[in-house]
Ligand SMILES: Nc1ncnc2c1ncn2[C@@H]1O[C@H](COP(=O)(O)OP(=O)(O)OP(=O)(O)O)[C@@H](O)[C@H]1O
């Protein structure tokens with residue numbers, strides 16, 4: 001155990017002799033050291049003046065601080081460092097011999113480094129990079145010989161450098177020639193990226209360098225004014241030097257390999273090098289080649305502090321770098337292994353973890369080990385998993401739990417929590433159904449795809465599409481109606497118009513069959529209606545298209561089922577809400593071929609009631625021409641006119657069916673045996689005879705009696721002319 005604290009000259013320093021070094025207790029609080037101890041060195045190398053007393057109390061204090069459990073690693077390191085300084089001081093004042101100083105220095109340097117290099121969380125400091133830096137800064141203030149931790153050794157830890165070193169090594173091995181890795185590096189870099197700056201050296205087995213920027217000594221010339229960075233053993237560099245050659249390592253043959261380091265300062269001016277110079281760009285940041293990987297100001301503690309504080313050190317000292325570096329060391333290819341390999345606590349932790357659980361390396365865009373937070377990107381979409389917006393997302397729309405919430409009204413997007421509020425009382429299952437099944441995902445439909453019905457199309461454009469496009473113009477009395485009813489015979493294009501509204505208005509389109517509301521969700525129909533309108537409010541502008549709306553809004557009767565009545569009531573309530581709230585841009589479009597069955601209350605709310613009649617001759621011609629244009633057809637104009645005339649009373653769906661039937665004529669004229677072998681070119685074109693045959697099987701689906709009914713209802717309730 002140590003037993004001595006000795007005062008040399010005017011200043012006192014204390015020494016710790018660790019067991020088993022014995023010390024002899026002296027009278028009056030003094031300790032007499034015995035051979036092998038600090039005291040022994042003291043007494044053997046120099047005669048301690050009797051006047052110099054041992055300050056027992058100080059020693060006790062320090063000794064207790066170090067040996068007691070309450071002393072932190074940092075305090076221990078401080079104590080050891082103070083000890084080292086005292087040894088230096090004593091030797092400088094010739095109070096102890098050089099030999100004694102060397103022995104003591106070695107002993108306390110080992111203790112000191114044992115503390116700061118230890119990976120043990122409790123006994124070491126290496127887990128606390130910040131503490132190390134603090135110590136390093138303290139050291140700097142105590143000694144001018146303080147050196148930045150960011151030396152050439154660290155430069156070689158950088159991933160870019162390592163990659164290129166390894167590339168050079170591989171190429172060197174494959175060529176079986178003693179090529180210089182740095183030369184290969186230069187070549188690679190010259191191909192990959194226009195070189196701006198160079199950091200080279202450290203190679204102990206340099207081959208001949210023919211580049212003009214390299215001299216015959218294997219060193220790279222550095223433009224004047226370029227600051228240099230040297231390894232520890234070359235410290236202190238002459239800071240005023242414009243070019244410095246720093247010894248880095250010994251070659252296998254024992255020659256001293258030298259390299260000049262050209263580092264552009266991260267802090268301060270950035271010096272550009274002539275691009276013609278064959279130098280390698282192995283800077284820290286490839287995207288910013290004007291910046292070097294080495295801060296030339298690393299000799300400056302403040303710059304170093306800024307450098308470490310900037311987080312760049314994390315990027316520099318990735319575990320991948322260290323791994324590659326140690327591999328190189330293992331191969332004995334690089335002499336840098338003789339230099340102390342600094343590892344940050346993160347690196348050490350990563351290495352330890354890799355040892356325990358080897359995992360494939362993942363290079364993160366930021367510092368390794370950090371968990372990249374994504375705002376719900378990795379989260380399961382849950383009930384909203386299948387949702388795909390049917391219309392292009394509008395600017396300002398917000399994603400809300402899988403529901404795309406559009407801004408309501410011309411103002412900015414509504415906050416997400418408001419939309420949340422709207423949906424919070426709804427059953428997720430219903431929202432999912434609405435998003436997946438009711439929201440229309442069909443192909444877009446143009447106005448030109450709808451033949452005829454010019455008045456209905458013009459009216460719809462006026463009251464639906466334009467107000468959706470320009471809500472700022474269609475305000476007040478010009479405000480669009482909230483409900484439209486398309487009525488007419490079956491197959492006249494009512495659903496087609498609904499799809500066209502969806503495509504052309506840019507609104508979210510919800511298409512639901514009223515019969516499915518009443519039959520599919522028995523007992524839950526009104527909840528479904530509520531959910532439908534709530535989701536639509538989140539998706540404004542929205543069009544709710546309700547086909548067969550008569551089955552939903554049929555007139556109330558005594559024998560009516562309770563659930564049907566509730567659905568109807570809920571729908572009327574929602575429709576009223578949409579109608580009264582001028583901010584909401586929700587349009588309900590109902591379609592029916594039984595308008596007479598619609599409840600009068602609902603009829604009133606569907607203010608614009610448009611008759612979609614059977615197609616006129618011109619519309620039928622348009623349909624036939626368009627459908628036949630996609631097929632091989634040899635119909636003359638006269639024959640088309642005949643077809644149009646014969647198809648009077650046909651609905652649009654009937655005309656389509658007629659054309660389908662006629663198109664099968666050429667196939668039917670083939671022999672059954674030929675079907676398997678005939679090529680498409682050998683099938684004859686569609687002729688008028690095929691239409692004649694088709695007329696025998698395709699009949700109009702709308703009877704004149706039904707037509708009269710529609711005409712009457714249109715005259716009574718319709719909005720057409
Ligand atoms: N005006 C039209 N222009 C072009 N094609 C039409 C037209 N009307 C009907 N069709 C054709 O008929 C098919 C059926 O039309 P749609 O479903 O729109 O009729 P509908 O009026 O909704 O019938 P229902 O009242 O029975 O629901 C369409 O897919 C289309 O091929």
Ligand SMILES: [Mg+2]
Nearest residue numbers: 494495547591
């Ligand atoms: Mg329809």
